[in-house]
Amino acid sequence: xxxxxxxPMDVAGPGEMTPESAAPPVAAVPAAPVAxxxxxxxxxxxxxxxxxxxxxxxxTGDRTAAEPPSTGEGAGEGxxxxxxxxxxHRVSTxxxxxxxxxxxxxxxxxxxxxxLVEGEGWRLAALGVFLLASLTDQLDGWLARKYALITDxxxxxxxxxxxxxxxxxxxxxxxxxxxxxxxxxxxxxREAGVTxxxxxxxxxxxxxxxxxxxxxxxxxxxxxxxxxVPAVPDVIRWVxxxxxxxxxxxxxxxxxxxxxxxxxxxxxxxxx
Numbered sequence: 001x002x003x004x005x006x007x008p009m010d011v012a013g014p015g016e017m018t019p020e021s022a023a024p025p026v027a028a029v030p031a032a033p034v035a036x037x038x039x040x041x042x043x044x045x046x047x048x049x050x051x052x053x054x055x056x057x058x059x060t061g062d063r064t065a066a067e068p069p070s071t072g073e074g075a076g077e078g079x080x081x082x083x084x085x086x087x088x089h090r091v092s093t094x095x096x097x098x099x100x101x102x103x104x105x106x107x108x109x110x111x112x113x114x115x116l117v118e119g120e121g122w123r124l125a126a127l128g129v130f131l132l133a134s135l136t137d138q139l140d141g142w143l144a145r146k147y148a149l150i151t152d153x154x155x156x157x158x159x160x161x162x163x164x165x166x167x168x169x170x171x172x173x174x175x176x177x178x179x180x181x182x183x184x185x186x187x188x189x190r191e192a193g194v195t196x197x198x199x200x201x202x203x204x205x206x207x208x209x210x211x212x213x214x215x216x217x218x219x220x221x222x223x224x225x226x227x228x229v230p231a232v233p234d235v236i237r238w239v240x241x242x243x244x245x246x247x248x249x250x251x252x253x254x255x256x257x258x259x260x261x262x263x264x265x266x267x268x269x270x271x272x
Contacts, residue, residue: 095149100140104133104161108168115172120230127228133165134221141214155206156198162217163191169224178227183245187220190252201259204266210258212251219244 107129114126140158144150170184198207223240226232 091149091151093151093153095144095151097140097144097147097149098151098154098157100136100143101154101157101161104136104140105157105164107133108164111165112168112172115169115228116176123228123230127225130165130169130221130225130228137162137165137217152206156202159198159213160195163195166217166220166224167191169228173224173227179241183241186245187248190248194252194255197255197259201262205262207255207258207262210251210254212247212254216244216247216251219247 111126111129111133114122114129137158140154144154167188170179170187173179174181174184201207219240223237223244226237226240
């Protein structure tokens with residue numbers, strides 16, 4: 001018997017077999033052509049983009065057109081400051097926050113003159129200028145944080161402007177005999193010491209104003225304003241100034257600790 005699909009063999013005789021007959025060649029059937037509709041003008045094929053359009057992946061010659069790097073808003077971390085990976089967003093020193101800080105420094109002499117001139121009207125004018133200057137201290141800090149306008153100049157100039165305003169008020173009130181000189185000297189010594197400390201370690205890094213320092217500034221502003229306002233009971237003035245004095249000394253010690261740590265970190269980094 002023959003297997004299914006095999007051609008039968010001719011038997012020539014006992015013990016003899018004829019060679020298999022060659023199978024006839026099968027002619028290849030050509031595939032029927034498939035008609036592909038031509039694309040509409042201006043519409044790219046699948047997998048292709050439009051040449052000349054960024055981000056489309058269109059082929060130009062035998063290379064894919066590179067997509068230009070993204071720029072503008074949202075390119076940096078958090079979608080704000082950077083214009084793309086590896087691009088540093090530089091903040092101008094002459095921004096609104098620093099302008100307010102400089103204005104606060106410029107207004108200190110005006111406040112001092114108003115406070116030293118006799119008369120309740122001048123006293124109230126001095127109070128208004130003092131509160132306005134104090135408001136700019138809160139405003140420039142808020143603007144710098146909200147709109148990412150923090151600069152090294154602002155980190156240094158803002159505390160100096162605060163100290164100039166507070167120092168002028170304390171010296172004027174002590175000169176008028178309304179605040180004891182020892183309180184003025186303790187506060188000014190602390191402020192001057194912290195400022196000097198900042199400049200001594202500035203080659204290692206900048207020590208920004210701490211939260212405790214901001215609380216200290218607010219307490220000093222409240223206490224001084226109570227001394228400027230006429231006819232405030234002395235006990236209220238003393239309580240406010242005593243609290244401000246304690247926080248002032250405490251935050252001064254904190255700045256010394258932070259300066260020592262900053263110096264140690266800088267030395268450790270250089271020794272690696």
